[in-house]
Amino acid sequence: MMLSPYIQAFNRPGYQTSADEIFTLLSKLYDFTNLKDKLTVLLAAKNSVNVELCNMILSTFTEEELQWIASNPQ
Secondary structure (H helix, E strand, C coil): CCCHHHHHHCCCCCCCCCCCCCCCHHHHHHCCCHHHHHHHHHHHHHCCCCCCHHHCCCCCCHHHHHHHHHHHCC
């Protein structure tokens, strides 16, 4: 996935970017009301080992979407 290295680049030594800033940027590129977009960004954040960003993205999911994710582990 090409998004994961992009997210990782924001946290290389000497260039620390907060999860909030990354989320704001990604919000301009992805529609966080669209399940496919949310899952795409969540997977990239997970692959980038950015726990704080993962939690921010998870907060955009509805209860129904979270239940679906829990029943369809990857």
